Amino acid sequence: MYAWIWHHLPGPTAARLGLSFVLFLGVVALLFFVVFPWLEPYLPFDRVTTG
Amino acid sequence: MTATAPGPTRRGVGRSLIRGFGELLITLGVVVLLFVVYEVYVTDLFGERKQAAATTAVDRVWAQSQETATVVAQAPQEMATDPQQRVPTYDTVLGEGFAKLRIPVLGADYVFTVVEGTEPDDLYIGPGHYSQTQLPGEQGNFAVAGHRVSKGSPFNDLGLLSSCDAIVVETRDDWFVYRVLPMAEEEAVWASTPRPHCNGVQVQTGAYTGVYGREITVPADYAQVLPVPTVLSTTVPPDAQRLITLTTCHPQFSDAERMIIHGVLVASYAKAPGYLPPELTET
Numbered sequence: 001m002y003a004w005i006w007h008h009l010p011g012p013t014a015a016r017l018g019l020s021f022v023l024f025l026g027v028v029a030l031l032f033f034v035v036f037p038w039l040e041p042y043l044p045f046d047r048v049t050t051g
Numbered sequence: 052m053t054a055t056a057p058g059p060t061r062r063g064v065g066r067s068l069i070r071g072f073g074e075l076l077i078t079l080g081v082v083v084l085l086f087v088v089y090e091v092y093v094t095d096l097f098g099e100r101k102q103a104a105a106t107t108a109v110d111r112v113w114a115q116s117q118e119t120a121t122v123v124a125q126a127p128q129e130m131a132t133d134p135q136q137r138v139p140t141y142d143t144v145l146g147e148g149f150a151k152l153r154i155p156v157l158g159a160d161y162v163f164t165v166v167e168g169t170e171p172d173d174l175y176i177g178p179g180h181y182s183q184t185q186l187p188g189e190q191g192n193f194a195v196a197g198h199r200v201s202k203g204s205p206f207n208d209l210g211l212l213s214s215c216d217a218i219v220v221e222t223r224d225d226w227f228v229y230r231v232l233p234m235a236e237e238e239a240v241w242a243s244t245p246r247p248h249c250n251g252v253q254v255q256t257g258a259y260t261g262v263y264g265r266e267i268t269v270p271a272d273y274a275q276v277l278p279v280p281t282v283l284s285t286t287v288p289p290d291a292q293r294l295i296t297l298t299t300c301h302p303q304f305s306d307a308e309r310m311i312i313h314g315v316l317v318a319s320y321a322k323a324p325g326y327l328p329p330e331l332t333e334t
Contacts, residue, residue, distance in 0.1 A: 001074045028085060036089045041171060045090060047306045048206070048299045049169045049181070049196045050273050 090201050094175075098203030101176040106164040109148035113223050127329050130320040132225065134293060137319060139186045141223045143167035150187055152178055152195065152205075153219040155333045156212065163205045165220075169196045178205050178297075181276050183285060187220040187295075188227045188319055191287040194276035194296040199303055199310075206299035209312050214264045215249040217330040218295055218314050225321065226328045229295040229314035232264040248333065251317035258282060259292065266311040267301055275311045292316075 005023070009016040040046075143149045148164035155161070165178045173179040178197035185191035197206035214237055218229040230252045233241050241254045255262045262280045274280055276296050278287040293316035300306035320328050 001071055003070075031082065031085055032089055032093055036086055039086075040090075044306055045304070046198055046201055046300060047270065048174065048198055048309070050268070050270060050275050050298055050309050050311075 094201040095203055098175055098177075098198075098201070102164060102203050105148040105166055105176050106151075109151070109164050116223055125326060127320065130323065130326055130328075132319045132321050134188050134227070134316055134319045137188050137225050139189065139222065139224075143180070143182075143186070145170075145182070146173050146176065148177070149180075149222065151221040153221070153331060154212070154216065155219065155331050156216045157208050159331075163197070163203075165195055174198055175202050177203060184276050184296075185278070185287070187222050188225055188293060188316065190291045190293055191278035192276060192280065192294045192296050193220070194298065196298045199299040199301070206297060206310075207303075209297060209299055209310055210265075212265065212312055215246055215252050217248070217333055218297070218312075219328060219330055220295070221322070223322075225319055227316055228318040228320075228328055228330045230317050232262060232313045232315055234265055235263045238263075248330075252315060258288070262294075262313055264313060266313070268309050268311055270306070270309055272309065272311075275309075275313075280311075280313060 006016060006020070009019050011019070141149060145168040146166055148166050150165040151162055152165050153162045163177045165180055166173050166176045167180050167182060169179040169181055174196060178195045180186075181194040181196065184194040187193050198204055199206050199209070212231050214231050214233045216231045218231065220227045220229065230248065232252060233254050237244075238254050258279050258281060260281070266275070268275060274283045276298065277283065277285055278291050278294075280294070280296065295312075295314040295316070297312040297314075299310050301308040301310035318328070318330070320326070
């Protein structure tokens with residue numbers, strides 16, 4: 001998977017490194033702002049009320 | 052581009068399947084680590100911003116309603132009021148702040164704006180008031196839930212509270228000073244041990260027997276936030292005490308149980324520009 005991505009990134013190695021980092025940041029942002037907020041209520045970590 | 056990707060035909064399908072599976076596992080591991088970072092740090096940042104906005108909003112509302120005082124009294128005994136005469140005149144709106152909670156022993160900067168409601172969106176903003184329970188200063192139980200880890204972590208340090216520590220609630224019109232009830236292990240020696248700041252704090256008797264300063268209980272124990280925390284009824288008895296109850300998850304990083312803090316109202320003060328209750332300087 002990662003090898004496939006690497007081979008399909010354009011440009012020299014430095015550019016590929018930079019693009020990889022940008023892709024990584026994009027995935028992290030997707031997780032932090034979309035996936036995790038959606039997932040959170042289903043996980044047994046922070047229910048603080050009684051009843 | 053001249054380079055061509057080595058296809059599965061050259062190295063074998065099995066090999067690339069195994070490699071893909073390994074990469075998937077590593078990726079999942081990183082995602083789990085990122086979730087921990089999100090839960091412990093990132094939600095704190097989001098929560099602090101929401102809390103700051105709620106505080107700004109409640110400050111604006113209070114500034115509008117504040118009377119221009121001509122005489123500023125500063126002696127606590129002159130500012131003391133009778134809680135029975137103080138009736139809440141404000142309305143609460145779900146998700147909006149209506150009170151501020153200060154716990155001086157947790158630091159002079161420990162202040163959180165309490166919002167109405169205990170839904171996840173409310174608790175992301177700050178400690179949330181159980182809507183079915185009483186308002187600050189009223190007979191019955193002013194019950195508040197808050198996150199222990201994540202979302203600003205307002206109740207992370209509730210485990211550090213001792214009996215008689217002050218919990219100060221500021222509303223639009225009043226200051227209400229609650230003190231943590233005796234702990235279960237202090238019950239036997241309570242009367243024989245002199246303690247500072249403990250005026251008005253007694254071992255609970257009658258219907259309140261078994262209500263302690265700190266309790267660890269099961270999540271279903273709803274009576275804890277009701278007027279008499281041992282009785283599963285929303286009716287406020289005529290002789291009900293004026294309690295505060297704080298609930299959070301327990302143990303830390305889990306929500307298998309709940310930590311409950313109970314306190315009793317010991318003093319109330321009128322608000323005036325520049326006046327702060329003396330209890331706020333206790334450490």
